[in-house]
Every structure is written in C-alpha cells, then in structure tokens.
Amino acid sequence: MSFRIPIGPYHPALEEPYKLELVCDGETVRDAVMHVGFNFRGIEYLAERRNYLQGITLVERVCGICSNVHSLSFCQSVEQLNGATPPERALYIRVILAELERLHSHFLWSGVAAKLIGFKTVFMTCFTLREKVMDALSAISGNRVNYGMNRIGGVNRDIADPQAVLNILGEMEHGITSAIIPIFLEDRTVASRCKGVGILTNAQAKAMGAVGPLARASGVPQDIRKAAPYAAYERFEFNVPVETDGDVRARLVVHALEMIESCRILRQALSTLPEGPFHTTPPTAARFKVPAGTAISRVEAPRGEVVYQITSNGTETPERVRVRTPTFMNMATVRFTVLGQELGDSPLIQASCDPCYSCTDR
Amino acid sequence: MAIALAGFEERLKELGLGEGWVWNNGSWWLTPQEAIDVRATTEFMLKLDARFVAITAIEREDKEIRLDYQWDLNGQLLSFITATAERQIPSIADLSPAADWVERETREYFAVEFTGRENTKPLMTRAGDAIGINLHKEVEK
Numbered sequence: 001m002s003f004r005i006p007i008g009p010y011h012p013a014l015e016e017p018y019k020l021e022l023v024c025d026g027e028t029v030r031d032a033v034m035h036v037g038f039n040f041r042g043i044e045y046l047a048e049r050r051n052y053l054q055g056i057t058l059v060e061r062v063c064g065i066c067s068n069v070h071s072l073s074f075c076q077s078v079e080q081l082n083g084a085t086p087p088e089r090a091l092y093i094r095v096i097l098a099e100l101e102r103l104h105s106h107f108l109w110s111g112v113a114a115k116l117i118g119f120k121t122v123f124m125t126c127f128t129l130r131e132k133v134m135d136a137l138s139a140i141s142g143n144r145v146n147y148g149m150n151r152i153g154g155v156n157r158d159i160a161d162p163q164a165v166l167n168i169l170g171e172m173e174h175g176i177t178s179a180i181i182p183i184f185l186e187d188r189t190v191a192s193r194c195k196g197v198g199i200l201t202n203a204q205a206k207a208m209g210a211v212g213p214l215a216r217a218s219g220v221p222q223d224i225r226k227a228a229p230y231a232a233y234e235r236f237e238f239n240v241p242v243e244t245d246g247d248v249r250a251r252l253v254v255h256a257l258e259m260i261e262s263c264r265i266l267r268q269a270l271s272t273l274p275e276g277p278f279h280t281t282p283p284t285a286a287r288f289k290v291p292a293g294t295a296i297s298r299v300e301a302p303r304g305e306v307v308y309q310i311t312s313n314g315t316e317t318p319e320r321v322r323v324r325t326p327t328f329m330n331m332a333t334v335r336f337t338v339l340g341q342e343l344g345d346s347p348l349i350q351a352s353c354d355p356c357y358s359c360t361d362r
Numbered sequence: 363m364a365i366a367l368a369g370f371e372e373r374l375k376e377l378g379l380g381e382g383w384v385w386n387n388g389s390w391w392l393t394p395q396e397a398i399d400v401r402a403t404t405e406f407m408l409k410l411d412a413r414f415v416a417i418t419a420i421e422r423e424d425k426e427i428r429l430d431y432q433w434d435l436n437g438q439l440l441s442f443i444t445a446t447a448e449r450q451i452p453s454i455a456d457l458s459p460a461a462d463w464v465e466r467e468t469r470e471y472f473a474v475e476f477t478g479r480e481n482t483k484p485l486m487t488r489a490g491d492a493i494g495i496n497l498h499k500e501v502e503k
Contacts, residue, residue, distance in 0.1 A: 209460030227437030
C-alpha cells in the first residue's frame with residue numbers, strides 16, 4: 001500500500017524551509033514532489049529599485065554560504081557595462097576569496113553529509129577545519145559571512161599578509177589529506193553507506209542542466225573556472241575532479257578532491273600575489289550611472305554555476321537583475337535520485353545535492 | 363571576465379546556427395533579435411549537446427515580455443532573444459526538462475503562459491496565489 005509522507009516546509013529535520021512529499025511503497029520511495037519558494041525575499045525586485053552600489057550589498061545577502069560569488073558576479077556584470085577594469089592584484093584577491101569560500105562551503109557540506117551517514121566524529125573534524133577557513137576569511141575581510149570585499153573595479157580590502165593565510169592553509173591541507181580524504185575515499189563504512197545510493201545518471205544530469213559538483217559526480221566535466229575563466233583563474237594550474245558513478249559516494253569524492261584543488265589554487269595565488277593597487281576608482285558619476293546595455297557574468301560557486309544578467313537603461317537603477325543560482329537547477333534532480341531508494345536514505349540523498357534554498361528562492 | 367573564443371562565430375555558422383552572432387558583455391547574441399522559433403532552436407541546441415542555462419524575463423513597455431534563452435555550448439554562452447505574443451510562448455520543457463522549473467518560475471513571477479505544458483502546478487508560489495506579482499513592475503502602475 002502506498003502512503004504519502006509530507007516533510008516540511010518547517011520541520012526539525014530540515015536546515016532550511018522547503019516541502020518534500022514522498023510517495024512510498026513500504027520503505028521504498030516511488031515518487032517525490034518538491035515545493036520551494038518559502039524563502040522568497042524579492043532580491044531581484046529590490047535590486048531593480050536600488051542603485052548599483054546598493055545592489056552589491058543587497059545581492060551579497062542572497063546566500064549566507066556563497067555570499068561572495070553573488071557580489072562578484074554582480075560586479076563583473078557591471079564592470080562589463082561601464083568598462084571598469086580591476087587591477088591584477090584585485091583579480092588575485094577575488095580568486096583567493098572565492099576559493100576560501102568554496103573550502104568553507106565544502107567543509108560544511110562534508111560535515112552535514114558525515115552526520116547523515118552517521119559518522120559524527122567526521123562532522124566535528126569538518127567543522128573544526130571550517131573554522132580555520134572562517135578565521136582566514138575574517139582576517140582578510142573583517143567578516144565571517146558577508147565579506148563586503150567586492151566593488152565595481154576591484155576589491156575593498158587588500159591582503160596585507162599573504163603568509164598568514166598560507167600558514168592557515170597548511171593546517172587545512174593537513175586536515176584534508178589526513179582525515180577527510182582517507183575517510184571519504186577509502187573507508188569501508190562510508191562506501192557501504194553511499195555506494196550505489198541516490199544515482200543521478202549522466203543522461204539525467206545533462207537533461208536537467210545540473211551544475212557543479214553534482215554534475216561532475218555524474219561525469220559532466222563542466223567547471224566555469226576552466227570553461228569560461230574569469231578573475232585570474234586562467235593563470236593557475238588546477239584539475240577538475242570528475243567521477244562517473246553518479247551516486248552519493250561519487251559526490252563525496254568530488255567534494256573531497258575539489259578541496260585539495262582549492263588549496264592548490266590558493267597556494268599559487270597567495271604565493272604570486274602581484275604588487276600594485278587593488279581597485280580602480282571610476283569617476284563618481286560612472287559608479288552610479290551605468291551605460292545602457294545587457295551584460296552576463298558566470299561564476300563557479302561552491303555548488304555550481306551562478307549566472308547574473310544585468311540590463312541597464314542608462315540610469316542609476318538597473319532595469320533588470322536576473323539571478324540564476326546553481327541549486328535552482330540541481331534540486332529538480334532529487335526526484336530522480338530518490339526514486340526506488342530506501343526512505344531512510346532520502347535525507348542523505350537530498351543533502352548530497354548540496355541544496356541551498358536561500359539561493360533557490362532569492 | 364569571460365572572453366569570446368576566437369573564431370567562434372564562424373564555428374556557430376558552420377554548425378548551422380546562422381549568421382549575425384555578436385559577442386557582447388559575456389555572451390554571444392544572435393542578431394537580428396526576436397526572430398527565433400524557441401522549440402526548433404531547443405531541438406537544434408540539444409542535438410549540438412548544448413546545456414540549457416536560463417530564461418531571463420524582462421518587461422517591455424508594450425506589456426509583452428522579452429525572453430532571453432541562454433545555452434552553454436563548449437563553455438561559450440549563447441543568448442537568443444525573443445518575446446511573448448499576448449503574453450504567451452511555446453513551452454520547451456518537454457524537449458529540455460532543465461527548463462521546467464525556469465518556465466514555472468517565469469510564469470508565476472511575470473504571468474507568461476508557456477503553452478503546451480503538462481505541469482502547471484505552482485513552484486515558487488502556493489496553490490491559489492495570484493501570478494505575475496512578485497517581480498512584476500506592472501503592478502506598481
């Protein structure tokens with residue numbers, strides 16, 4: 001006999017508000033229906049009623065995890081319209097912030113995944129390491145969540161002491177290689193809990209337009225940092241980890257290996273940080289009035305591709321600010337990944353997509 | 363910032379995507395605008411193994427909605443501009459399931475009817491909510 005289990009929109013088991021209705025046959029999930037939009041804040045609407053400088057602060061509040069990528073995408077779009085070219089040092093600092101943000105997001109995801117697997121000591125390890133990243137972000141920007149680093153034409157603050165960040169990086173690398181990589185890649189308990197669970201096939205990932213680590217765990221090798229480089233990414237050597245199994249274990253592996261690659265990028269960027277200014281200062285009028293036109297910027301957020309399209313009508317207020325977030329594309333895949341799976345595995349399967357409802361709902 | 367791949371407009375021409383591709387501010391744009399068949403374009407893009415990225419709705423003064431369809435082809439972003447006719451446009455969700463949520467969101471926020479859709483259940487709003495309010499400038503007037 002089939003029965004329907006409604007979970008959410010507000011439920012102790014959910015980190016953020018959304019509603020999931022699972023149709024089960026015994027312990028087997030037969031269908032899933034998702035409802036989102038509970039976290040709608042009208043960010044796009046508000047951005048079209050503020051000037052461009054206010055817009056930077058606003059879009060940084062789209063998400064509490066990947067706040068930096070939103071202001072970065074916004075600024076990159078505006079820079080294309082008004083021709084403000086950030087200096088080389090600013091481009092490096094943007095990469096450093098973006099990779100630190102990816103690390104803290106991946107640590108958070110790994111911790112949540114470990115907790116759902118039932119491996120709470122790994123949860124503690126991940127969150128201990130995440131604190132080191134937060135310390136680095138706080139030391140650079142003065143903030144732990146909304147960094148306020150991006151501005152049109154560069155960044156707001158310099159990294160005065162790259163060596164201090166390199167020292168923190170060394171501790172993080174040690175933690176990743178000695179704890180997270182061996183457990184996620186080699187531990188038999190983790191493998192037995194995750195292997196073959198919540199499979200998203202390559203064809204499904206492509207059809208659904210999945211992005212980021214979720215897509216790369218299903219054999220889709222796309223990463224905007226490589227495919228359409230921005231900031232200073234083309235100056236650094238790094239690999240894009242890709243797995244083909246498409247299950248929860250493949251997502252664990254991709255996330256773990258991406259942390260190592262982020263450390264590689266950070267080490268290169270911090271070691272070769274060019275001298276010079278960290279922002280350009282366009283004339284005041286240019287900072288407020290942006291020439292008419294449309295610009296699009298894509299950034300590889302921790303969860304995948306973020307797209308910002310800004311249309312200017314030549315006034316101080318954008319005519320349209322469109323934000324397409326990675327979770328908006330990825331969450332629709334949950335319907336495929338939970339079908340035929342054990343009901344008890346569905347929280348882990350959902351979490352393995354690394355969902356962010358603040359981003360989805362905006 | 364993303365830059366145009368040298369000679370990519372020639373490649374687009376060879377692939378049968380027509381002439382008149384212009385790189386501008388982060389994307390290739392097909393000109394002249396507003397002359398595409400969204401379903402035929404979708405079928406063609408899928409044959410090329412392109413990835414659906416987004417639909418961006420922009421309100422126009424004549425009450426119609428400009429819709430920019432974006433696809434990723436080998437890392438290059440392609441944008442097709444079209445517009446609704448009497449606030450309607452054919453759905454592509456049956457061809458490209460990736461467009462399902464985007465079409466539903468656009469319908470709820472801008473009151474655009476995507477014709478031919480099987481699933482019109484609310485996604486971002488709740489059953490019974492009025493559509494075309496949340497991001498719609500027109501309601502202010």
